[in-house]
Amino acid sequence: MTLTIERIDAELCIGCGICVESCPTDVIRMDDKTKKAVIKYPEDCQLCGFCAIDCPQGAIYISPEKRTPLLTSWG
Amino acid sequence: MADKNNQEIVIETDVLVIGGGIAACFAAVKAREQGVDVTLVSKGVIGRSGMSPWAHGTMAVPPEKKDKIRELADQAHVGGEYLNNCTWTERVIRESYARFQDMLAWGQPFLKDEKGDYIKPMSGNQEQEGRLWALEDGPGSWAKSLRNQPVKMGVRILEKVMIVDLIKQDGAVVGAVGITRNSFDLYVIRAKATVMCAGSGGFKPVGGWPLGDLTSDGHVMAYRAGAEITGKEFEDFHNGMVRRQGGIWLSNILPMTNAEGDSVPGFGFGLSADIEAHEGRAPLYRGEDEVFSGVALGLSVHTAEGVWPVDEDCSTGVSGLYVAGDSCATMIVGAAYSMGGSGSCNASVTGARAGLAAAGYSRQKVLPSINWEEFSELKDSVIMPARRKGGFSPNWVTQLLKNAMMPYYILRIKHADRLQPTLAFVEFMRDHLCPRLFARDPHELRLVHETKNMIINAEMKMRASLFRTESRGTHYREDYPLRSDPDWLAWVMIRQVNGKMTVYKKPIPQEWRPDLTAPYEERYPAAV
Ligand SMILES: Cc1cc2nc3c(=O)[nH]c(=O)nc-3n(C[C@H](O)[C@H](O)[C@H](O)COP(=O)(O)OP(=O)(O)OC[C@H]3O[C@@H](n4cnc5c(N)ncnc54)[C@H](O)[C@@H]3O)c2cc1C
Numbered sequence: 001m002t003l004t005i006e007r008i009d010a011e012l013c014i015g016c017g018i019c020v021e022s023c024p025t026d027v028i029r030m031d032d033k034t035k036k037a038v039i040k041y042p043e044d045c046q047l048c049g050f051c052a053i054d055c056p057q058g059a060i061y062i063s064p065e066k067r068t069p070l071l072t073s074w075g
Numbered sequence: 076m077a078d079k080n081n082q083e084i085v086i087e088t089d090v091l092v093i094g095g096g097i098a099a100c101f102a103a104v105k106a107r108e109q110g111v112d113v114t115l116v117s118k119g120v121i122g123r124s125g126m127s128p129w130a131h132g133t134m135a136v137p138p139e140k141k142d143k144i145r146e147l148a149d150q151a152h153v154g155g156e157y158l159n160n161c162t163w164t165e166r167v168i169r170e171s172y173a174r175f176q177d178m179l180a181w182g183q184p185f186l187k188d189e190k191g192d193y194i195k196p197m198s199g200n201q202e203q204e205g206r207l208w209a210l211e212d213g214p215g216s217w218a219k220s221l222r223n224q225p226v227k228m229g230v231r232i233l234e235k236v237m238i239v240d241l242i243k244q245d246g247a248v249v250g251a252v253g254i255t256r257n258s259f260d261l262y263v264i265r266a267k268a269t270v271m272c273a274g275s276g277g278f279k280p281v282g283g284w285p286l287g288d289l290t291s292d293g294h295v296m297a298y299r300a301g302a303e304i305t306g307k308e309f310e311d312f313h314n315g316m317v318r319r320q321g322g323i324w325l326s327n328i329l330p331m332t333n334a335e336g337d338s339v340p341g342f343g344f345g346l347s348a349d350i351e352a353h354e355g356r357a358p359l360y361r362g363e364d365e366v367f368s369g370v371a372l373g374l375s376v377h378t379a380e381g382v383w384p385v386d387e388d389c390s391t392g393v394s395g396l397y398v399a400g401d402s403c404a405t406m407i408v409g410a411a412y413s414m415g416g417s418g419s420c421n422a423s424v425t426g427a428r429a430g431l432a433a434a435g436y437s438r439q440k441v442l443p444s445i446n447w448e449e450f451s452e453l454k455d456s457v458i459m460p461a462r463r464k465g466g467f468s469p470n471w472v473t474q475l476l477k478n479a480m481m482p483y484y485i486l487r488i489k490h491a492d493r494l495q496p497t498l499a500f501v502e503f504m505r506d507h508l509c510p511r512l513f514a515r516d517p518h519e520l521r522l523v524h525e526t527k528n529m530i531i532n533a534e535m536k537m538r539a540s541l542f543r544t545e546s547r548g549t550h551y552r553e554d555y556p557l558r559s560d561p562d563w564l565a566w567v568m569i570r571q572v573n574g575k576m577t578v579y580k581k582p583i584p585q586e587w588r589p590d591l592t593a594p595y596e597e598r599y600p601a602a603v
Contacts, residue, residue, distance in 0.1 A: 024119040024288040026235075026256055026518055041518055043470060046279070046287030050123055 004045035005052070005062050008037050012059035019051040019060060027051075081259040081458055088114040088231065089437040091250060091264050092430070093238045093293065094272030095119060096127035097419055098400025100221050101174070101426025102270045102433070104181075107228040109434035114231040114264060116238055116253060118273070118521075119288055121222040125274045126377075126401065127419070128218035129285060132196065134416030135175035135207040136168050143206065144168050147414060152587070155409015156548045156599065157564055158379075161587050163405035166387070167417065167424045174423035175207065181224040183217050196415055208416060236262055238292070239457045239524045241269065241300045242450065247394035248300055249443055252457055254524070256517050259461050261454060265445065267437035268395050270429045271297055272422075275380055275401040277373035278477050278529055284313065284372055290525040291373075291532035293402035297382045298531070302391040304569040305404045305581075306380035307532075307539035308550045309411075310486050312345050315367050331359045331366055346551055349483045371486035373532060376549055377418035378407050383568065388432035389425050395440075397433045399425035406566070410548020411601070460523040466511035469522035473529065476504065480533050489540050490553040498537040504530050534576060539567045542578045558599055564588050 005027070008019070015035040019028050028051060029040040037059075039045075052060040090106045092099050095117025103115045117124055136143055147168050151159045179185070186194050196208035225232060235256050242250040248269050253262035273293030277286045298304050331339040331348065333356040339347050348359055348366060359366040374380075381404040385392045389399050400422035407421055408414050460466075479500055480486065484493055509527050514520035545559035546552050565580040589598045 021120045021234075022123045024124040024285075026521065044287065044522075046281055046285055048285040048287070050128070054123075 004042040005039060005047070005060060007061050008039060009057075009059040009061070010034070010036050012057045013037050014057055016056065018054050018056065022050040022054040024048065024050065081261055081461075083261050083263050085263045085265065086114060086231075086233075087265045087442060088112050089267050090114070090430070090433045091116065091266035091269045092230075092272055092433075093117075093251060093269065093296075094125065094274060094400065094402070095121040095234065096125040096218075096272065096274055096400060097130075097221065097422035098274075098402070098426035098429075099270075099272035100225055101177070101423050102272055102397075102399050102430035103225045103230045104177075104228055105427045105430035106270070106434040106437075107225070107230050109431065109438075111434045111437050112231070113225075113228075113434075114233065114266070115225055116233045116236050116251075116262070116264065118235070118237045118292075120234045121225070121232070122218035122220070124288055126284070126286060126289065127221065127422070130217075130416075130419040132194075132208040132416050133171070133175060133178070133419040133423070134168070134414070135171045135193075135420070137172050137207070140204070140206075143204070147206075151408050151414045151417075153589075153600065154413025155379075155406075155411055156558065156601070157409065157583065157587065157589050158406065158548065158566065159409030159413070160406040163384075164407040164414075167405065167407050167421050170424045170427075171420045174420065174427060177427075178423070182220055184220065185217070206416070233262065237521050237524065238264075238273070238296070240453060241296050241396065242445070242453065243300050243393075244443060244446055244449065247443075248396040249445075251296075252453060254457065254517065254520055256521070259458060259517060259520065261457065265442055266395075267440040267442060268397065268433035270389075270397045270399060270426075270433045271382065271391075271402050272398075272400045272426060272429075273402050275374060275377070276529070276532060278371075278480050278533070279473060279525075280315075280372045280477075280481070284311070284374060286372070286374060290528045292525070292528050293398070294381050294535075295528040295531045297391055297393070297396065297398060297402070298535075298569070298571060300391075300396060301393045301571065302396065302398070303383040303385075304381065304535060305383050305566050306375050306406065307535040307569065308543045308567055309375040309379050310549045311372055311374040311376060312487075312549055313372075314348055316361060316364050331361050333357070333359055346487065349487045352483060353488055371481050371483065373480060373486070373529070373536065376408060376410070376412055377401055378403075378405050378421045379410065380404055383566075384425070387428065389429035390432065395436065397429040397436075399429040403429075410550065457524075458520075460512050460514045461517075461520050463511070463513035466513035467508050469512055469514070469519055469526040472504065472508050472512060473522070473526050475508075476501075476526070476529055476533060480536075486536060486540065488551060488553055491541060492554075494537055494541045498534070498541065501530060501533045501537055505534060535569055538576060538578045539569060542567050558595075560589070560591055560598070 013036045025044045089111035236253040238253045250265040276289040276291030382398040512523045565582045
C-alpha cells in the first residue's frame, strides 16, 4: 500500500493548476480532458502537504487515519 | 506517450544558478546585482522545493553582539567535535545579520512578539541573547516570497527542469543539460559560470525530512566534474513520529519511552532511539504518538556534507563551478548539529558569496563554442534510458536501495561487517542495474537520474563510513566506539580519480585541534 495524498475532489477543483506547480515530486498533473488535477504518480508522494496547503479550494484531502507502516521502520 | 525524438532548447547566459532554495536565490540576486545575465533553473518551483520551505528560523547575530560570535563559534567547535571549519563558522556567523537584512529588504515575513521585537531562539526556558530566531509565519510561507526578488531583478527562471549533468570542456564547466516533465526535450544551457545550489539529498524517505525531491544531484554532478566531496559519513538524526490522531511529523528534541514503558535516556534527536531498538526495546513512544526511527535518511548534517569549498568565494577547484547552500560543505557545525539556524544562514551567506564570485568570473570569459562531438556523448547518456525498450524501472531500483540503506543498522549503528557487504551490493546496483534503468515517460526519466545519483550517494556514504575507523559526532561505529584523536582529527575526502571513487584524509589545521592532554570527557562533553 502506498502512503500518499488521498484524493482531489473533482467537484471542488477549479483546474487552476496551483497544486501541480506546488508538488516537489511531480505527483499531480492536470487531466487533459477534464482540465482538473489528478493524482498521477501516487508512489512518489512524500506527504509534505504543500498541495493541500496551497489549494485555494480546499479540494485536496490527506487522510488523517492513514497510518501505513513505514517500509524500513522497526516494529 | 511523448515523442522520443527530443528537441534541444539552447539558452545562453553569463551565470547559471542550479537550484531553487535560499542558496540559489541569493546567488542569483547577488550575481544579477552585478549587471550580468543570470539564469536560475530549479527541479521544482522556487519556494516549493528542496528544504528551504521548511526552515523555521535563521541565525542572525547583530554586529553589536561581538561576544556572542566567539561563544557561538566555540559551541560549534566543541559540539561539532573539532571537525568544524573554524574560518567558515566565524564567517557565516559574522555575515548572518547582513543576509538577514537582505531577507527583510526582499519582504520576507518574520514573526515579531507583542513589543515588536523579532522572536529569539530559546534554550531551555531562556531566550538566547544576541541571536535572532526569525520564525516564518506558517509552513512554507517565507519561502513563497523567496521567488519575488529574483523575479524583480530580471533573473531568467526555468522551473520544473532537472539538471542532469554539467557540460565540461577543456577543464572548465561551461553550462549544463536538463530535462523537463512533459516531453523528452533537452535544455542545453551554455554559461560562462555555474553555481551549484541543488541542496543535499537522501533516499526518498517518507515521514521525517521532506526531501523526496532531493537526491544529492548537486553533490554527484560536482563530483563527476572533478570536485572534492566531504562529510558523507555523518548522519542526520532527526526522528519521525506517527501521530495517534493521524499524520506523520518530523520530531526534533523529545522525551521518549520504550516498549517496556521506561523512559529513554537522552533525547529523540540522537542515537538513543536506535540503541533502544538495537537492544530489542522498540517501538518507542512520545506520549501516545509512536516515534519511528530506524530510518537512515541518507542525509548528513546540514553544511557538513557536500562539495568542499576551496576558497572564500565558494569555488570548487573546477574552473567555472561554484557551490553554495546544502550543496557546499562549509562544515560550519562540524560532525553534529552544534549551532541552530545554521542551515538557512549558511545558504544565504554562501549563496551571496558564490553569486558575486561567479558574476566576476563570467565577466572575464567569453562563451566557448561547444565541442559537439563530446557533447553528443553527454546528451546520449541523459536521454538513453528513454530509448531503451526494457530494463529496470527506477521505482524498483529505488525500493531496493531503500531496503539496503535505510535500516538503522547500516548508517546509524554501523559496523564493518554490515557496511562492507552493503557496499558490494551498492556497487552491483551501480554497475549492473544503473546502466539498464529505463524510462517510460518524462516523469520516469527524472526518476532514473535521481536513482543513479542516490546510488552514487550511497556508495560515498558506505566508503566514507568504512574509512573513518572511529566514532565521532553523528558517525557511530560499533566496532570503533571511541573518538580517536591521534588518527582522526581529519576530514574524509572523496574524489573521482581515473573514473574511480577515491577516499582520503585531510587533516584539520594544527591550531584547531583540541588540547590533547585534557581528559577525554572534557574534550567530548557529549560522550558522557
Ligand atoms: C523540516 C526542516 C526544518 C529545518 N529547519 C531549519 C531551521 O529551523 N533553521 C535552519 O537554519 N535550517 C533549517 N533547515 C535546513 C534548511 O532548510 C536548509 O539547510 C536550507 O534550506 C538549504 O538551502 P539550499 O538552498 O541550499 O537547498 P534547498 O532548499 O534544499 O534547495 C535545493 C534546490 O535545488 C533544486 N534542485 C535539486 N536538484 C536539482 C537538479 N538536479 N536540477 C535543478 N534543480 C535542482 C531543488 O528543486 C531545490 O529548489 C530545515 C530543513 C528541514 C527540511
